[in-house]
Amino acid sequence: MTEPVITVANLSLAFGEKQVLKEIDWTVEGGKITTLIGPNGCGKSTLLKSIVGTLKPQQGIIMLQGKPTSSWAAKELAKHMAFLPQTPEMPKDITVEELVYCGRFPHQNWWRNTAGEDRRAVEAAMAATKTSHLKEQRVSSLSGGERQRVWIAMALAQEPTVLLLDEPTTYLDINHQFEIMELLRRLNEERGLTVVMVLHELNQAARYSDAIAVLSGGHMVATGSPDTVMTVELLRTVFAVDSTIERESDGSPYVKIHGLL
Template identity: 45%
Template sequence: MERLYTEQLDIAYGDVSIVDNLNISIPSGQITALVGANGSGKSTILKAMARMMKPKAGTVFLDGKSIHRQATKDVAKQLAILPQNPIAPDGLTVSELVTYGRFPHQKGFGSLSKEDKEAVRWSIEMTGMNEFYDRPVDQLSGGQRQRAWIAMALAQGTNILFLDEPTTFLDMAHQLEVLKLLQKLNKEENRTIVMVVHDLNHAARYAHHMVAIKKGTVICSGTPAEVMKLDVLREVFGIEADIIPDPRTGVPLCLPYELAPEAHKSAGGSAPAANQAAKSNELAASSR
């Protein structure tokens, strides 16, 4: 049995249900990518599994125990989460930011122990941020800033790392920089990584396991080859696409070329349908 999984998980914002009866397992020691259209509930599921929000019903299990019944510090020693677009206080340096990752291991407001300092040093070195040790985070480029936040999560010393759209707003080079770092952490440190990813081809190339989600429901899960199927892409994303093997890795690549028929109907629907779409967009915004 995997270390982290859910059973009959229901998640809601007020009276609005986002996820119903979710049963999902996260393979230990692998990279898992949650994929789906905007507003599908990916980020909501990630937050619930990382204990950032409490489900309406059901359970998230970590090492056989309900994650929401465990002490916060105990959970923080097992998993770390990097939310979307985190913002550091003005003037905070990289080393100061990374030090925050040691809070779950400290007692009261004591100074850093030798172990804490070593964890901070190692995390900064692992993420290639040595030259920016004393640089304010708000003076870094987007890719450097994201690596600094990942270093903070690493300093937390957890085996499980959650990331919510870690490549959002980054250019292609910085996206690859972050994804290769996560791949390195998985290979060299055996970290279990769970991330929400928008780019299907990034998910297929860097993840071992993919979970395709639509309206809070898992449509398909498995290896990239098992998930990147034409029928799955039609149902989850509303697209027609060609699937070809990556010439370097052999994993499937998605080349979308047209909206699926149902997506066409949705785009050209009546006024009531358009109103419903607007409501769906508002719901999507609230569920991110």
């Protein structure tokens, strides 16, 4: 078993009187693709934001590589973890290359010239995401799929070991969804990049994930491989749907929904 790169222990978080996460225990293995699934409002995005430090939990601990994230300096943490929210804020009139360069911020220091390192990292990130030809275009002019690849390039320019994404295929058509999922799998296989993401599409989660974690009502109710997690019983309990589980040509489970319970 691969060593956990992220460990979440006894994590709880509330917004006012609403308890969103309740005593979450979870580990994410390094070098794997792990996907969070669950009904709307169950706490998936909140959990990701807690891990990267955007939200502060009431209780519990989050560790990166065995060290509490609360003890990391912000820049050091950003060298190891990159996070893409569901709808990133886009600076006005910025070019693709300028946006990707924003990912180099954690590596820049006033006392050291990092221009050469920055250039190499930015070029490598754009090459990996096939966005080099877009570098002079305005980000606002891109299609949804192109824009998502550029945001991933910016995250890669941070040179993280862990990439966290909140619904990376939302608002994309089927072709671009497939393109983004294939890109993430390639980055995982070629770079050993640990990918943690929230997905709504159950069959994308089953096809592309090494591990799946299921949140429901603020609780972590199941973790494991797609084979062990994707069951008729779990889909009935968590999503209130009648389903059958079939098999893709690669052996991964395929969820066929027949209707609501």
